[in-house]
Amino acid sequence: MAQIPASQQFASDNYAGICPEVWEGMRKANEGSVPAYGDDPWTNGAAEAFRTLFGTACEVFFVFNGTAANSLALAALCQSYNSVVCSAYAHVETDECGAPEFFSNGSKLLVARNDQAKLRPDDIRALATCRSDIHYPKPKAVTITQPTETGEVYTLDEIREIAATCRALGLRLHMDGARFANACAALGCSPAEMTWQAGVDVLCFGGTKNGMGVGEAILFFDPALAEGFDYRCKQAGQLASKMRFISAPWIGLLETGAWLRNGAHGNGCAKALARRVAALPGVSLMFPVEANAVFLTAPVSVLDGLRARGWRFYTFIGGGARFMFAWDADPARVEQLAGDIEALAQ
Template sequence: MSVAAGACPEIVQAVTGAAGGQDLPYGADPFTAGARARFAEIFERDVDVLPVSTGSAANALSLAALTPPWGSVLCHRDSHINTDECGAPEFFTNGAKLVALPGDDARIDPDRLRAAATRKAGDVHSVQPSVLSITQATETGALYTPDEIRALAGIAKDAGLRVHMDGARFANAVTTLGCTPAELTWQAGVDVLSFGATKNGGMTADAIVVFDHALTPELSFRAKRAGQLTSKMRFQSAQLDAYLTDGLWLRNAAHANAMAARLGNGLKALPGADLLHAVEANILFCRLPRPVIDHLLAEGFAFYHDRWEPGVCRFVTSFSTTGHDVDTLLEAVRRLTT
């Protein structure tokens, strides 16, 4: 359940539709214009959109435009930018420092942020706090409410910091919280959003959504320099356009969330399975006995395990996960634990 899902049919069809004929390069095509209009619609305001090929590129380029080389990025210690991007944020920012903060369920503790946001400000011997980066949904699948985002962004803005959101699973958060995309981003103080599509039915497209237009020129140059300004951008844009059309992105996320909830409820009823967090999005963490893990792997189940601590497994559901998939896993765990 942690293997990479394929692309949903609507997005594959959109890519096929963009393949015929010829069009202008580098985003000057009608597919890119259409995608940008979709983004403006769902965020209820004019936004700038830069399609990119990966979420790592979206995060690293966004942070590079928000942080000087002598700056620091305040993030959770378990955040993707801190643990899973091989130094890409430091590389693209030309050396800015990631300052890892604690907090339950991979959510940043406001008091620790308040202290870090002004630490050694103005001291030429120290990196300068420059940007807050939060993840929605977090790496444990927990969610920030609009009020929680607003509170963290307020602390950051009071200290003169910008605010970035890693939204690799943004659709899953929107679906569960029942909030508008605007309420979870710019209305709460977010300046730049890394908007994920690949984890929710996309093929090769994520996006940087810019709410502060003053940042767009620098981001555009950085995207080109990083090899993210593609000549055939229409193939990325067609994916994003289809993703946002008729609520596809939210339907995909709602299904993935429902499958995770089904799995979580099933695991909670089994002896020997210890669910570590409430299931709010499409990720769950569970502690299983070592023999159970070994048998599941031997039977062909694919999932991350032992990356966090011994016996801890991560299960991720997707738009393509079926109830049968979930029940098959539950039955296997039941058989091995009873």
Template sequence: MRLALTSDNIAGACEAVVAEMIKAAQGEAMPYGGDPLTEQVTKMFAELFECDVAVFLVSTGTAANVLSLAALTPPWGSVLCHPESHIVNDECSAPEFYTNGARLVGVAGEEAKISVSALEQAINKRMGDVHSVQPSAVSLSQVTEIGSVYSLAELQEISQLAHSKGLKVHMDGARFANALVSLGCTPAQMTWQSGIDIVSFGATKNGAMAAEAIVVFDKNLAQKLALLRKRGGHLHSKMRLLSAQMLGYLSDDVWLNNARHANAMMALLQKGMASIAGVEIIAPAQANMLFCRLPVGMAEALLAQGFSFYTGRWEEGVVRFVTSFQTQQADVEDFIACARDLSTSHTKTS
């Protein structure tokens, strides 16, 4: 198989993560998070975010998202999110399940980002009306599902509005590191300093084997989350193996270097594809994800040559490319060259 651009989930675990897991697998340790590694990782997150935090490790992004939302939203509440967000389209109604019925309400906005004016309308609509679900939380995807990134100013404006109406703010940070290096800011600036109450801190897409962290800035939510994690079946007995992944991931800037590489490979890919006749960049990539519209027949020809990527899931002719920490520059250049050859061949025969 040649270059695979289906998702950053296809990449394996990076060496630093595997090495720490091998160390942690030796000997014995107290279960359910009562081990020294989990304590160490909690301290690392506090240093990373420059504040006291509660940390709940889980093994999937779905678990991180839905447990976070369950802590913020009563069964009669609603979660305001973009219609293209992952929790709407790719969680198989898990948010509704874990919140015992809270509703996901789509709030429109350009580039898959929630519009502040649309959010204000959604919050005010039938608030206090006993016949309607009550707005309870806002969920933001950072990076969004089309590869765009909320600026710090956008995060702050949305959070200020939400808090002024009594709503909490959740960040789906499945690609947290990719967004962070794109903005060139600190974890604190992109979260609690911008008004985020709780973040699903993703690691699996960027080098972990299976580890995500729910990082809680509002400590009043900690006890509720502890119980929700256990009741939901996501309290791992051998927690040290999840903590070991985070230790390897966060040490020596591994997580940031992985994200920088993935983003750089996407920048290279985007530049190359934009130079090819007939290729339309639908939304410029700000991190490691890109949506394009390819000339008729190009996607099928590239797939036939052994490349892999998603096509046709959104609309006819639209493809999605995602790079990862394992994506190699030579492979990206090979892909661009093949796409250019196909474009040239098509032009000659037309």
């Protein structure tokens, strides 16, 4: 069956396959029988691996995908009449087909009005305090995406400041870490520093974009928030019967260090591309390249030319293009892509 050559696709980190360490984790788990629904050594081991990595006794849950991970986490923080502050670029707002509203039965997203992917303390304060009447859904949580949907990375100070704002306003802080590993690699900090030590209450740690086939992890740093979450997952169709197959891969990913290597690899490719094309005539970076994405504007002729040469990437109205680098991106091909852009931009 025909696939896109991995080497030419930089459209999405969801186009990539399963990395070897995850595959090996699955292979090992596929021996013998174990109890269903997570009451098995692999699932316990994976949860333990997270607690070790984060250096804290967090509550860990495994679900199938990011839509569910983020939506369930927010539903756990909110009642239906609560609201969640987010950026206008937040994936939960723009690309989840109303999933957060569905899982929470109506919690509204309060979207920051400015045009940037990073949420600022001022945005949060504005949305959370502009009204206090009963006709406005009571703000209860804030969600930030790390790295953002535009490939930017919140600094530790930015996260801490956001968390402090949340605490001052009685809000809980959720981190959508669909590409959490990329952010860790970018900042060179520990997972703990970027989350609970900075004031994050709940993290959705992305597995799929990090090299898994299926699966995300939800970490509650405040165990009180996790009360009943196992039932919530079950009712919402997110409790795997053969749980080991979405938990064991994490062991492969975390214990081998592949999670961080994969993140660093994607970031490196993005930096490499950015370095070579940023100064080309007619080409400009739309956002700082801090993780594994490069957004650039370029003449239509350049983008058309790239497509004609077989490159795959996302395009936006008006000449924007997104290149996203997964764990399997081939650096030689990234250089070749850069070369093609150079050639076309002349």
